[in-house]
Amino acid sequence: MSSQSLISIAILALVISFANSYDPSPLQDFCVAIDDLNGVFVNGKFCKDPRRVTAKDFFFSGLNIPGNTSNQVGSNVTTVNVDQIPGLNTMGISLVRIDYAPNGQNPPHTHPRGSEILVLIKGTLYVGFVSSNQDNNRLFAKVLHPGDVFVFPIGMIHFQFNIGNVPAVAFAGLSSQNAGVITIANAVFGSNPPIDLQVLARAFQLDPHIVVELQAKFGA
Known part of the structure; x- marks a missing residue:
């Protein structure tokens, strides 16, 4: 076998290993997070003994309750990630409810570990994200009405702004059990x-x- 072929095979194997290590398929039914040093440590969380897992480990109640938007930005994010539902551990998903006062906004921010898909339930939002320097920082923005959906790619700076005269409500799913958030102005200044x-x-x-x-x- 030629040296060029060996190099090609090595590069292919490396690419495949990176792809597999980024978001591997679960090797068991679930890995419920628990604060117990006697558990099995997996990606930042210990796993509960499967024999002790109950339906409560996969349950959260309260997303029907509006968040308090009486703050500087006029919005409130109710997060449902692995900290609220331990059963989300290793599943690569989470959920948020976002409430917006009239003229309220979810200011420019980024999720370092997850993409986001948002659906508007009530009100009118102006939303968008800005691509990377490599793509000349292009703005992709739309006005959303109830039932509309918009996607924010992982790591991209994005925002939502309530341009209506009534409160707005949206729900969003994220491709991480703990996507994280960096609010640009807060982080920089x-x-x-x-x-x-x-x-x-x-x-x-x-x-x-x-x-x-x-x-x-x-x-x-």
């Missing part, structure tokens, strides 16, 4: 400890005094 003033002033082309004001708004 509210980091702990703060990012150096000159770094932010130059990066955002702002007067340093404005950066100080923004850090005061978003800081702890």
